[in-house]
Amino acid sequence: AIERTLSIIKPDAVAKNVIGKIYSRFETSGLKIAAARLVQLSRAEAEGFYAVHRERPFFKDLVEFMISGPVMVQVLEGENAIAKNRELMGATDPKKAEAGTIRADFADSIDANAVHGSDAPETAAVEIAYFFPALNVYSR
Numbered sequence: 001a002i003e004r005t006l007s008i009i010k011p012d013a014v015a016k017n018v019i020g021k022i023y024s025r026f027e028t029s030g031l032k033i034a035a036a037r038l039v040q041l042s043r044a045e046a047e048g049f050y051a052v053h054r055e056r057p058f059f060k061d062l063v064e065f066m067i068s069g070p071v072m073v074q075v076l077e078g079e080n081a082i083a084k085n086r087e088l089m090g091a092t093d094p095k096k097a098e099a100g101t102i103r104a105d106f107a108d109s110i111d112a113n114a115v116h117g118s119d120a121p122e123t124a125a126v127e128i129a130y131f132f133p134a135l136n137v138y139s140r
């Protein structure tokens, strides 16, 4: 089915100037950019986005990292978009990510891991709505 997923290019990858290289991977795999925005997250916005992780030991470091510089946020649309994007990203820990994945190629650590992608249809809907009003997401 045609799905939408939320993708974030994190501060480490934005700082490395590889937004275009990562977009190229989305496009090559057939995913379309349905919305996009470069944004400096506030602490409150980052905490809200990662609220499900609030009790995890890495939460504070995660929030600090996500507000350390601008992030590129996009909605990806296409056949099986959620799983396809997760395949492109590779494992959360870049040391465990398969060769040729975004995290294997651009990430340095489990915190500075280059990208985020929604993990299920329910979380995708919540995450997309967190950044984009529905009228600013375009099927094309």
Ligand code: CMP
Pocket: 053, 058, 062, 092, 110, 111, 112, 113, 115, 116, 117
């Ligand atoms: P992300 O997909 O953005 O979702 C939560 C983030 O927390 C994850 O990517 C990692 O960058 C970060 N993180 C740090 N430590 C861990 C951990 N032990 N397990 C999962 N995520 C972690």
